[in-house]
Amino acid sequence: MSTMQESLYQLITETSTNLPPDVRRAIKRAEMQEELGSRAALALETIVDNIVSAEEDVQPICQDTGMPTFIVKCPVGFNQIEFEKDIKVAVVRATKEGKLRPNSVDPLTGKNSGDNLGPGTPVVHFHQWEKDDVEVRLILKGGGCENKNIQYALPMDIPGLGRAGRDLEGIRKCILHAVYQAQGYGCSAGFIGVGIGGDRTTGYELAKEQLFRDLEDTNPNESLAELESYIMENANHLEIGTMGFGGKVTLLGCKIGVMNRIPASFYVSVAYNCWAFRRLGIVVHPVSGEIKHWMYREKPEEMQRPAGGFDVDKAIVLQAPISEESIRSLKVGDVVLIKGEMHTGRDELHKYLMHNDAPVDLQGGVLYHCGPVMLQDESGEWHVKAAGPTTSSREEPYQADIIDKFGLRAIIGKGGMGQKTLDGLQKSGAVYLNAIGGAAQYYARSVKKVNGVDFLDKFGVPEAMWHLEVDAFPAIVTMDAHGNSLHKDVADASMVKLEDLKDPVFA
Numbered sequence: 001m002s003t004m005q006e007s008l009y010q011l012i013t014e015t016s017t018n019l020p021p022d023v024r025r026a027i028k029r030a031e032m033q034e035e036l037g038s039r040a041a042l043a044l045e046t047i048v049d050n051i052v053s054a055e056e057d058v059q060p061i062c063q064d065t066g067m068p069t070f071i072v073k074c075p076v077g078f079n080q081i082e083f084e085k086d087i088k089v090a091v092v093r094a095t096k097e098g099k100l101r102p103n104s105v106d107p108l109t110g111k112n113s114g115d116n117l118g119p120g121t122p123v124v125h126f127h128q129w130e131k132d133d134v135e136v137r138l139i140l141k142g143g144g145c146e147n148k149n150i151q152y153a154l155p156m157d158i159p160g161l162g163r164a165g166r167d168l169e170g171i172r173k174c175i176l177h178a179v180y181q182a183q184g185y186g187c188s189a190g191f192i193g194v195g196i197g198g199d200r201t202t203g204y205e206l207a208k209e210q211l212f213r214d215l216e217d218t219n220p221n222e223s224l225a226e227l228e229s230y231i232m233e234n235a236n237h238l239e240i241g242t243m244g245f246g247g248k249v250t251l252l253g254c255k256i257g258v259m260n261r262i263p264a265s266f267y268v269s270v271a272y273n274c275w276a277f278r279r280l281g282i283v284v285h286p287v288s289g290e291i292k293h294w295m296y297r298e299k300p301e302e303m304q305r306p307a308g309g310f311d312v313d314k315a316i317v318l319q320a321p322i323s324e325e326s327i328r329s330l331k332v333g334d335v336v337l338i339k340g341e342m343h344t345g346r347d348e349l350h351k352y353l354m355h356n357d358a359p360v361d362l363q364g365g366v367l368y369h370c371g372p373v374m375l376q377d378e379s380g381e382w383h384v385k386a387a388g389p390t391t392s393s394r395e396e397p398y399q400a401d402i403i404d405k406f407g408l409r410a411i412i413g414k415g416g417m418g419q420k421t422l423d424g425l426q427k428s429g430a431v432y433l434n435a436i437g438g439a440a441q442y443y444a445r446s447v448k449k450v451n452g453v454d455f456l457d458k459f460g461v462p463e464a465m466w467h468l469e470v471d472a473f474p475a476i477v478t479m480d481a482h483g484n485s486l487h488k489d490v491a492d493a494s495m496v497k498l499e500d501l502k503d504p505v506f507a
């Protein structure tokens with residue numbers, strides 16, 4: 001590897017495994033605000049524990065290492081073609097070494113390229129500048145939060161807030177709604193970048209660009225600075241909380257940018273980023289490729305492993321295969337510890353199981369919505385490198401049928417599921433367990449052995465059905481077999497809170 005490729009590899013590895021100091025400080029502030037012993041505090045403690053582990057072990061903070069997006073500023077005459085090749089070499093190595101999950105998938109066939117290369121991946125944007133050095137910024141933004149990006153075309157009616165016109169007041173309503181609609185799906189508490197103006201494409205680009213700002217900067221535009229602080233104070237009024245568990249902190253950062261639009265359009269574009277806000281940058285020498293300095297790291301922030309976290313002694317042990325009786329005795333809020341075998345399964349598997357048999361007996365089983373990072377050693381044995389939950393709502397059309405068809409007793413995921421699944425849980429005697437999103441190291445630690453895998457070639461690493469032997473995997477019952485759903489309660493309560501924010505502020 002050349003020095004330039006090595007520097008880029010370092011950038012990818014550090015971005016995936018070592019959360020930036022400004023993001024750490026935002027998470028620490030949130031932790032201090034939540035009541036000790038609350039579900040939100042428990043989630044934040046797990047998150048902090050995970051951040052510490054990821055840094056110590058140099059492993060991905062979250063298993064979804066996202067869409068690698070590089071923003072490069074280079075001097076005039078710099079060879080961009082060669083540099084893009086260097087980026088690709090570094091991406092392939094980072095994937096091979098488990099710092100990135102193979103995430104590049106053909107949209108039509110579902111085929112995973114296996115090395116994160118493919119049409120459109122990675123994303124690389126070049127800009128020239130008058131300086132001599134090369135600046136490379138990288139963001140690894142995962143899919144769950146990307147799915148919660150939203151774009152508004154003003155004027156329009158906003159649920160809970162009424163008419164949003166083409167002014168600061170209308171923009172205020174869009175942003176509050178953007179936070180509301182994300183609920184816990186994108187691993188709240190999150191960060192938002194907002195782009196006002198542009199067209200549909202440049203508006204979103206502007207929104208994402210805001211995510212590269214330092215969280216502790218002040219917007220040079222006074223009106224926007226005021227709007228940013230208003231949103232930071234008031235979005236927390238929604239009480240969606242970490243992972244959508246309810247809580248005092250829902251938003252960790254808000255950065256707003258503006259660009260001209262054409263008269264007929266008025267877009268407000270919002271890029272939502274989970275707490276696992278992985279973005280870093282390096283300044284490198286254009287010829288030697290050596291790193292001259294790291295960006296976003298001027299003021300370091302140490303994190304200690306928290307004393308709290310899941311109280312495993314008080315948790316209810318569920319040994320797989322699980323009986324119907326023990327499932328029906330659980331209620332929303334219970335903390336459980338899974339022991340025995342669980343099976344991963346996400347979009348491809350759910351679609352498959354609707355029309356086919358399962359390769360293993362799932363009676364009494366535990367299905368984990370998870371696409372792990374896996375590495376195989378020389379003897380052929382697989383090891384879990386990162387294994388947090390994925391957003392469960394994508395499986396809503398299938399889940400109740402699959403629970404019923406195969407006799408599953410527990411579904412683990414994050415963000416919660418809808419009414420159809422809730423009815424299915426009640427009918428079949430099953431529960432939905434929420435794991436802490438993004439806590440991929442924390443959960444990888446509970447896997448003792450990989451018992452096997454199905455559909456690896458067919459579906460690729462993230463979508464394959466991995467059979468994992470776990471010892472004490474903690475999760476919280478958020479949907480029980482009696483028709484109760486914490487997710488539904490929080491969504492309803494936060495809608496009422498959103499309506500409280502209807503009155504004009506910037507009129």
Ligand SMILES: O=C(O)C[C@H](O)C(=O)O
Pocket residue numbers: 063064142143144145185186187370371388389390391
């Ligand atoms: O793809 C994943 O593993 C998770 C995804 O980022 C999600 O939040 O659902």
Ligand code: SF4
Pocket residue numbers: 062063064065066141142143144145185186187274275276388389390391437438439
């Ligand atoms: S699982 Fe959560 S933390 Fe990980 S990329 Fe998705 S939204 Fe972010």
